[in-house]
Amino acid sequence: MDIQEKLEILSDAAKYDASCSSSGSNRKNSSNGIGNGDISGICHSWGADGRCISLLKILMTNCCMYDCKYCINRRTNAVPRATFTPREIADLTIGFYKRNYIEGLFLSSAVIKSADYTTELMIQAITILRNEYNFHGYIHAKTIPGSSQELIDQLGKLVDRMSVNIELPSNDSLKLLAPDKSKLDIVKPMSYISNKLENNQRLLSTFSKKRNFSLSPVTKYQKEKFVPAGQTTQMIIGATPETDLKIIKLSESLYNTMKLKRVYYSAYVSINKDSCLPTLDKPPLLRENRLYQADWLLRFYGFHADELLEEKHPNFNTFLDPKCDWALRNIDKFPVEINKASYSMLLRVPGIGVISAKRIITARRSFSLNFENLKKLGVVLKRARYFITCNGKYFDKISSFNPSFINENLLMLEKRSTPSKNNYSQLSLFENSLPTKGDVIKCLTGNF
Amino acid sequence: MFNWKLLKTIYLYDGTLNGLFTIAFDCYIFKSIPSNIIFEDNYISNFLDTAIYIKTDNEKSSRIWNGLYNNVSYDTLYNCYYAFLSCQKNKEINILKYILKAFIDGPKINTMLHIDYVLEVMKLRKNVLHESHRLKGLTRLSEINKNLFYASIHPDNNVIELLGHFFIKRFPLQNLILHDKNRNLLFLYNSQNPNNYEIISSPSNFNISNYSIEEIEFQNLWKTFFKNISIKERTNPRLQMQYMPKKYWQNLTELK
Ligand code: SF4
Numbered sequence: 127m128d129i130q131e132k133l134e135i136l137s138d139a140a141k142y143d144a145s146c147s148s149s150g151s152n153r154k155n156s157s158n159g160i161g162n163g164d165i166s167g168i169c170h171s172w173g174a175d176g177r178c179i180s181l182l183k184i185l186m187t188n189c190c191m192y193d194c195k196y197c198i199n200r201r202t203n204a205v206p207r208a209t210f211t212p213r214e215i216a217d218l219t220i221g222f223y224k225r226n227y228i229e230g231l232f233l234s235s236a237v238i239k240s241a242d243y244t245t246e247l248m249i250q251a252i253t254i255l256r257n258e259y260n261f262h263g264y265i266h267a268k269t270i271p272g273s274s275q276e277l278i279d280q281l282g283k284l285v286d287r288m289s290v291n292i293e294l295p296s297n298d299s300l301k302l303l304a305p306d307k308s309k310l311d312i313v314k315p316m317s318y319i320s321n322k323l324e325n326n327q328r329l330l331s332t333f334s335k336k337r338n339f340s341l342s343p344v345t346k347y348q349k350e351k352f353v354p355a356g357q358t359t360q361m362i363i364g365a366t367p368e369t370d371l372k373i374i375k376l377s378e379s380l381y382n383t384m385k386l387k388r389v390y391y392s393a394y395v396s397i398n399k400d401s402c403l404p405t406l407d408k409p410p411l412l413r414e415n416r417l418y419q420a421d422w423l424l425r426f427y428g429f430h431a432d433e434l435l436e437e438k439h440p441n442f443n444t445f446l447d448p449k450c451d452w453a454l455r456n457i458d459k460f461p462v463e464i465n466k467a468s469y470s471m472l473l474r475v476p477g478i479g480v481i482s483a484k485r486i487i488t489a490r491r492s493f494s495l496n497f498e499n500l501k502k503l504g505v506v507l508k509r510a511r512y513f514i515t516c517n518g519k520y521f522d523k524i525s526s527f528n529p530s531f532i533n534e535n536l537l538m539l540e541k542r543s544t545p546s547k548n549n550y551s552q553l554s555l556f557e558n559s560l561p562t563k564g565d566v567i568k569c570l571t572g573n574f
Numbered sequence: 575m576f577n578w579k580l581l582k583t584i585y586l587y588d589g590t591l592n593g594l595f596t597i598a599f600d601c602y603i604f605k606s607i608p609s610n611i612i613f614e615d616n617y618i619s620n621f622l623d624t625a626i627y628i629k630t631d632n633e634k635s636s637r638i639w640n641g642l643y644n645n646v647s648y649d650t651l652y653n654c655y656y657a658f659l660s661c662q663k664n665k666e667i668n669i670l671k672y673i674l675k676a677f678i679d680g681p682k683i684n685t686m687l688h689i690d691y692v693l694e695v696m697k698l699r700k701n702v703l704h705e706s707h708r709l710k711g712l713t714r715l716s717e718i719n720k721n722l723f724y725a726s727i728h729p730d731n732n733v734i735e736l737l738g739h740f741f742i743k744r745f746p747l748q749n750l751i752l753h754d755k756n757r758n759l760l761f762l763y764n765s766q767n768p769n770n771y772e773i774i775s776s777p778s779n780f781n782i783s784n785y786s787i788e789e790i791e792f793q794n795l796w797k798t799f800f801k802n803i804s805i806k807e808r809t810n811p812r813l814q815m816q817y818m819p820k821k822y823w824q825n826l827t828e829l830k
Contacts, residue, residue: 133795137802155743157768162744169817170711171828173804176813180711183803221792222799224723224748226715226741227827395807409807489687503687 127208133218135208139188139199140234143291143360144390148180148229148264150355151286161223161230161263163286163355168229181232181266182222186210186247190236192306194293195400196365199236203398209238212251220259230264230286231255241272245281252284264355269319271311278315279352282322287355287387290316292380295373299366302402316359320384322352356387363417364410365394365403369440371431374420378431381424391417416442423448426480427473450476450536453513457529460513461520465494476536477509497521508539578674579606584625587666589613591658594666595635597628598673602638607674611666638673647681657698659732668694706733710740712818714827715750716782717789721765724782726753726825734761738771753780793827800828 149167169178187209188199198205210218219231233251235244248267255261266287269278282288290312294300297309359380363373377389393409420442423429427449434448435441443451453460453476462471464486472483482505489495489503496516500507511521512532578601585608587593594611601607614627642651657669668691675692676683687693706729715723723745727737734754738761741750746768752761753776760776785793823829 130795130798133798134802137799141803141805155746157746160745160747164710166707168707168711171800171826172814172817173800174811174814175804175806175808176810176817177804177808178817179800179803182799184799218795221788222796224715224745225717225789225792225796225827226711226713226725227796229711393808395805409805411808485687488685492682492686493688499688502693 129214129218132208132210132214133184135206136185136188136210137183139205139236140183140185140232142198142392142395143183143232143234143268144177144392145266145289145358145360145388146178146180146183146232147266147287147358147388150387151264153262153264153286153354155262156260159260159262160220161261163262163264164229170226170228180229181264182219182228182230183232184210184215184218184234186215186233186235186244186251187238188236189238191239192237192304194304194306195398195402196303196362196394198397200398210251212247212254215251216254216259219255219263220261223261223263228263230266232266232268234268235270237270237272241270242274242277244270245273245277249277249281249284252281256284266355269315271307271315273315275315275318278318279322282319282352285353287358288319288353289358289360290319291360292316292376293361294366295361295363295368295376296366299368303365316357316384319353319357320386323356323385326352326354356385358386358388358390360390360392362394363391363414364406369435370413370417370420370442371435371437371440373417374424374431374434377421378424389421391421412444413442416444416448420448423452428470429474445537445540447476447540449474450509450540454529454533454536457532461515462513463518464500464514464516465490475510475513477506477511477513482506509536512536579604581606581608582624583608584610584612584617584623586612586614586617586625586627588630589615590630591655592632592635593628593630594658594669595638595673596631597666598638598670599631599634600628601670602674602677607671608667610664611670613666642673642676645680646676646683650676650681650683653684653695653699656702657695659702659736660698661731662698665698667691668698702731702733702736705729705731706736706740708822709733709737712822712826713737713752714825715741715745715748716793716827717786718751718782718784719786721747722749722751724751724753726755726782728756728821728825729754730756732757732759734759735773737761738763738773742768742771751782753782797828 147167149165151163152165153163155162167180169180171179173179188205189207189209190199190201193201215231215233222228223230233248235248238244252265252267255265265285266289267281267285269281269288269290292312293304293307300307300309361373380386380389391414393411393414394406395409396403396406399405420434423434424431429452434452442448446454453474459474462475469483469487472478472486473480482503485503486495486500486505489499494517497507500516507521512535585597587597597608597611617625619625639651642654654669654673657665671691672683672695675689679686683692687696709727709729713725713727715725718724727734734752738752741752742763747765749765750761750763758776758778759773760780761771761773763771
């Protein structure tokens with residue numbers, strides 16, 4: 127089989143992975159090498175589905191010994207199968223990278239022969255890249271459930287990011303749909319990686335203390351550094367009955383206990399027919415979008431899962447985004463005075479994102495802000511105007527603070543701005559937020 | 575601004591940052607501000623204005639350069655550089671005022687966003703960096719022959735140098751020709767001489783149409799990948815266009 131055919135099969139089989147981020151690594155190039163990391167990540171293209179393309183996202187092989195019900199590559203599906211050699215992967219990556227098609231490689235795989243055998247193949251490919259081609263670009267590797275700790279260790283020293291996919295939001299669903307994978311297979315490597323990452327931190331602090339004496343410990347540290355861009359995971363949304371509340375609580379605990387960089391949500395695409403699976407005409411994209419919005423609020427806006435949803439209303443409002451919805455349920459906390467409110471309260475105002483809040487804080491140090499100033503600073507008032515005052519004054523024509531009036535207006539806005547077709551994406555979240563520099567870039571690149 | 579003399583005169587200059595810094599130096603010394611600053615080639619004379627040409631003086635411009643760097647801040651100097659790369663018409667006069675104000679107020683200038691020209695310089699900077707970041711991803715290098723790569727770009731702002739730097743760091747062993755077709759500029763880098771690069775103007779008919787054999791193969795592989803990696807059930811051309819506006823498509827292998 128020629129390389130063109132293999133690429134066709136193995137990129138097609140890899141496309142359901144939502145992650146394509148190249149952020150979080152600032153790996154340096156060497157004078158005789160190729161490639162470097164860009165801390166905020168770079169998008170190189172956008173596919174016909176509007177998702178960013180940053181990495182060469184492929185499977186080592188799609189020959190699988192497992193039979194996960196939702197997966198196109200499951201053992202019992204009759205699909206064309208192919209396997210790359212490690213060298214083919216390396217050559218393809220370099221060929222694409224040299225031409226600036228990509229930021230690097232996202233290598234994943236189905237399970238061929240055994241978990242360890244598969245991981246070894248992946249390590250071989252990545253070793254060729256790092257050691258033979260002197261490649262310092264971004265590499266994201268997915269761990270294969272059930273592979274040994276030694277191999278995960280080896281892999282972790284070579285790559286920038288690793289992910290262990292949690293696949294489904296509960297243990298029951300996992301048992302039902304991915305009978306070959308156990309919860310332990312997922313949680314064990316995840317917590318192993320997370321412990322190693324904490325070690326990273328310790329290493330960094332000891333080495334940087336020594337930095338004044340000689341440079342070599344720092345270089346040594348870079349060599350030893352384990353997955354510098356951290357770990358991520360992904361779960362499928364809409365194939366199983368979990369509520370939004372259950373899902374974001376799971377994400378919250380993953381962020382807190384496993385120190386994950388990101389949780390990705392992937393709207394379920396009905397590929398296989400099975401009595402355990404729902405048949406959906408379309409992937410639940412709005413729901414996926416709401417979860418990304420809520421996830422954003424957890425990570426950058428200081429919200430807790432319990433504030434966003436409760437047992438009585440365990441699913442997100444289809445009409446209002448989670449932040450507006452929260453604000454309306456907590457209307458007693460508003461209006462907020464722009465010239466006095468704390469940073470954390472500014473962040474809770476619908477329509478005010480991280481950048482706007484920071485700008486407000488900076489600007490109000492030198493003078494007191496009115497609505498005109500806010501506009502100049504680039505603060506979008508479309509939603510925010512209902513929730514704020516400037517020096518005690520409301521936005522014009524809003525004479526008093528009236529919750530039902532606000533509700534109506536927000537719904538109207540939402541209707542107008544919700545595109546008729548399924549124009550949702552994880553990416554549109556960048557519109558009014560620019561989280562930490564390391565996570566993402568302005569550039570509204572929408573790079574994850 | 576500060577009670578300096580506001581002249582009715584327009585200053586013309588050679589279109590370089592050193593030229594603009596020379597003007598800033600003169601303004602600082604004479605405590606006066608011109609009514610506008612225009613690149614000489616773009617100036618259409620008009621018998622109502624008085625315009626004088628200020629000759630670039632590297633001595634004067636390096637005084638401004640060092641003054642910003644040492645007495646204000648590194649960021650402030652860089653803000654001037656980035657804003658200067660913008661394609662905005664009135665950038666020069668705003669940058670000038672920004673420089674003069676920076677010498678008076680020091681590094682806190684960058685928080686004084688209620689002043690029009692400060693905000694304007696910040697916006698220009700953001701716009702330039704935004705475009706250059708975008709093009710870091712949306713530029714395709716094609717191999718003409720063994721290890722010589724060529725890319726054409728059509729940027730709004732003059733970002734060729736920013737991009738060139740980026741590629742040299744990333745691909746120190748690849749020889750590179752970057753071609754800004756909107757400005758007819760070439761950025762040239764020879765890997766034998768890694769600490770150097772050149773920016774020259776290109777003949778307007780400069781074009782590349784022959785590629786190496788390997789190049790054609792990789793272009794096809796890339797097109798295959800591009801097609802297969804998107805999910806049919808999620809097809810959304812509107813979203814694609816929103817992130818990757820049509821104006822970039824002409825230089826993208828995968829969309830040709
Ligand atoms: S292990 Fe399961 S999810 Fe992974 S490729 Fe095999 S069948 Fe698909």
